[in-house]
Amino acid sequence: MSSEALELGDDALIAAQRLAEWCASAPELEEDLALANIALDQLGAARLFLSYAGEADGRTEDDLAYLRDDREFRNCLLAELPNGDFAVTMAKLLFLAAAQKLRYDALAAGPDARLAAIAAKTRKETAYHLDHAARWVVRLGDGTAESHRRMQDAVDALWPYTHELGERAAWLALVEPVLAEATLDRPADGWAPAGGRDGVHTEHLSYLLAEMQVVHRAHPGARW
Amino acid sequence: MDDALLTQVEAAESDLRTAAAARLAASTFDEVIAADQKIEPRDAMPEAYRKTLIRQIAQHAHSEIIGMQPEGNWISRAPSLKRKAILLAKVQDEAGHGLYLYAAAETLGVSRADLVDALLDGRQKYSSIFNYPTLTWADVGAIGWLVDGAAIVNQVPLCRCSYGPYARAMIRVCKEESFHQRQGYEILHTLAHGTEAQHAMAQDALDRWWYPSLAMFGPPDADSTHSERSMAWKIKRFSNDELRQRFVDMCVGQAEILGLRIPDDGLRWNEQRGAYDFTAPDYAELMRVIKGDGPCNRQRIEHRRRAHAEGAWVREAAEAYARKHATATVAA
Numbered sequence: 001m002s003s004e005a006l007e008l009g010d011d012a013l014i015a016a017q018r019l020a021e022w023c024a025s026a027p028e029l030e031e032d033l034a035l036a037n038i039a040l041d042q043l044g045a046a047r048l049f050l051s052y053a054g055e056a057d058g059r060t061e062d063d064l065a066y067l068r069d070d071r072e073f074r075n076c077l078l079a080e081l082p083n084g085d086f087a088v089t090m091a092k093l094l095f096l097a098a099a100q101k102l103r104y105d106a107l108a109a110g111p112d113a114r115l116a117a118i119a120a121k122t123r124k125e126t127a128y129h130l131d132h133a134a135r136w137v138v139r140l141g142d143g144t145a146e147s148h149r150r151m152q153d154a155v156d157a158l159w160p161y162t163h164e165l166g167e168r169a170a171w172l173a174l175v176e177p178v179l180a181e182a183t184l185d186r187p188a189d190g191w192a193p194a195g196g197r198d199g200v201h202t203e204h205l206s207y208l209l210a211e212m213q214v215v216h217r218a219h220p221g222a223r224w
Numbered sequence: 225m226d227d228a229l230l231t232q233v234e235a236a237e238s239d240l241r242t243a244a245a246a247r248l249a250a251s252t253f254d255e256v257i258a259a260d261q262k263i264e265p266r267d268a269m270p271e272a273y274r275k276t277l278i279r280q281i282a283q284h285a286h287s288e289i290i291g292m293q294p295e296g297n298w299i300s301r302a303p304s305l306k307r308k309a310i311l312l313a314k315v316q317d318e319a320g321h322g323l324y325l326y327a328a329a330e331t332l333g334v335s336r337a338d339l340v341d342a343l344l345d346g347r348q349k350y351s352s353i354f355n356y357p358t359l360t361w362a363d364v365g366a367i368g369w370l371v372d373g374a375a376i377v378n379q380v381p382l383c384r385c386s387y388g389p390y391a392r393a394m395i396r397v398c399k400e401e402s403f404h405q406r407q408g409y410e411i412l413h414t415l416a417h418g419t420e421a422q423h424a425m426a427q428d429a430l431d432r433w434w435y436p437s438l439a440m441f442g443p444p445d446a447d448s449t450h451s452e453r454s455m456a457w458k459i460k461r462f463s464n465d466e467l468r469q470r471f472v473d474m475c476v477g478q479a480e481i482l483g484l485r486i487p488d489d490g491l492r493w494n495e496q497r498g499a500y501d502f503t504a505p506d507y508a509e510l511m512r513v514i515k516g517d518g519p520c521n522r523q524r525i526e527h528r529r530r531a532h533a534e535g536a537w538v539r540e541a542a543e544a545y546a547r548k549h550a551t552a553t554v555a556a
Contacts, residue, residue, distance in 0.1 A: 017300060023296035025530075027534070027538035028539060032292070032319045036313075036316035040312045044309065046305070047306075050305075061305050138545075143541025144537070144541050146540075147537055147541030150537070211301060212301065215301050215303040215361050222422055224411075
């Protein structure tokens with residue numbers, strides 16, 4: 001099985017699941033639309049990557065999404081962290097979309113024709129996600145005193161989890177200018193939790209999967 | 225769904241264009257209505273017409289927004305990735321419908337912010353149907369088939385409503401809703417023809433959503449407070465009972481194909497009327513739900529208030545940033 005396809009598929013699936021939790025809870029109607037739109041893109045990417053990842057041993061996208069336990073998921077820890085407030089969600093999206101963009105760009109030019117085709121599609125969507133998150137991080141960072149404080153707190157809390165995302169220099173080159181424009185401090189590097197790629201997750205993932213898989217697992221073999 | 229309904233949407237769209245091309249010069253409100261032309265935002269209109277439309281369009285917009293909750297409740301648990309994607313797209317469309325409708329209401333001289341306040345403090349209503357809970361995955365199918373189906377039967381005639389901005393919004397909404405209704409029907413069809421447990425889940429959903437869907441058409445004609453004037457002004461084209469009958473007649477054949485039983489012992493074909501006889505919904509229950517005592521009224525409005533309150537700092541930040549940015553641009 002392509003471990004790359006599985007990692008990217010799981011990142012996108014778990015991100016979609018978290019973003020969709022915002023449904024009908026966003027700060028304004030326009031943002032409800034935008035978050036659903038981004039969740040839908042992430043879900044679409046997940047389906048393409050997971051379908052490809054499962055092909056080798058005859059497993060479908062649904063087999064991989066609904067019938068694996070948390071020890072078998074390969075998503076980065078960042079994606080599974082709870083949504084928190086709107087600042088946390090936007091910081092998560094900025095950090096993840098920047099990493100997704102770099103990986104999709106590399107794959108689109110890579111040797112695996114199938115992965116290249118998928119990445120050629122998903123990279124366009126990711127550019128939109130990155131732009132959307134960056135604009136909000138700037139707006140919140142350079143908005144009111146309260147939004148600045150919340151945005152800085154979010155960036156500080158999530159920063160350790162970004163070390164797992166890979167390609168650090170290129171990633172920093174995408175993220176640092178956004179933080180600067182948002183008048184936010186770039187946190188110091190230090191604690192660097194990891195393990196998602198090996199299936200060693202935070203305590204959050206099992207709850208997320210329990211909810212996601214409950215109906216599917218209650219009806220083994222059923223069609224939907 | 226009934227393809228004849230979609231054909232009516234297309235015909236209404238073409239009427240709108242014709243009406244715009246043949247716009248009478250300097251006609252009075254009554255002449256415009258009599259000639260089946262459209263009233264547009266800058267036209268003079270009776271204050272009561274304006275108020276009725278604001279109430280109806282706002283209530284319609286609120287229904288789209290509150291309606292995101294019962295279905296949104298199942299996005300995280302949708303049993304396949306394909307169904308999850310379809311449901312997410314549907315809920316996203318509903319937010320979009322809310323936006324068109326608030327924009328249509330704003331052409332009547334109110335602000336969206338005021339309408340949202342009126343929803344949050346209970347001065348304006350939303351559709352009674354969204355005060356029922358979604359208890360199983362099959363409810364998502366039942367909402368698509370029955371609730372969206374009833375909404376379309378209600379809304380297709382509004383594509384010909386005398387107020388231009390509302391008629392145009394309804395044309396866009398109906399096209400998307402008819403798509404949602406097909407998807408809901410397909411969910412139920414798959415369940416009804418699936419395992420025994422899935423079939424039972426589908427039947428249970430139909431049992432719970434049938435009468436609340438019939439009640440969506442409002443009280444019986446004899447008790448409908450706004451009907452007569454709305455019909456004279458060509459906001460409304462058919463009575464509540466006429467639309468309810470049309471909906472029942474449409475659903476019976478569809479339920480047969482699903483292999484599900486409509487939960488009404490009184491349902492039978494009436495040769496003389498050329499329509500189905502059916503048992504009316506419990507209108508006392510409808511009134512209780514409209515007044516705020518349905519199963520989820522408190523939960524739905526509480527959720528909306530909480531989202532609004534928790535988002536306040538984000539909206540303030542966006543405004544503060546925009547102000548700074550505008551000042552910076554002027555200074556530069």
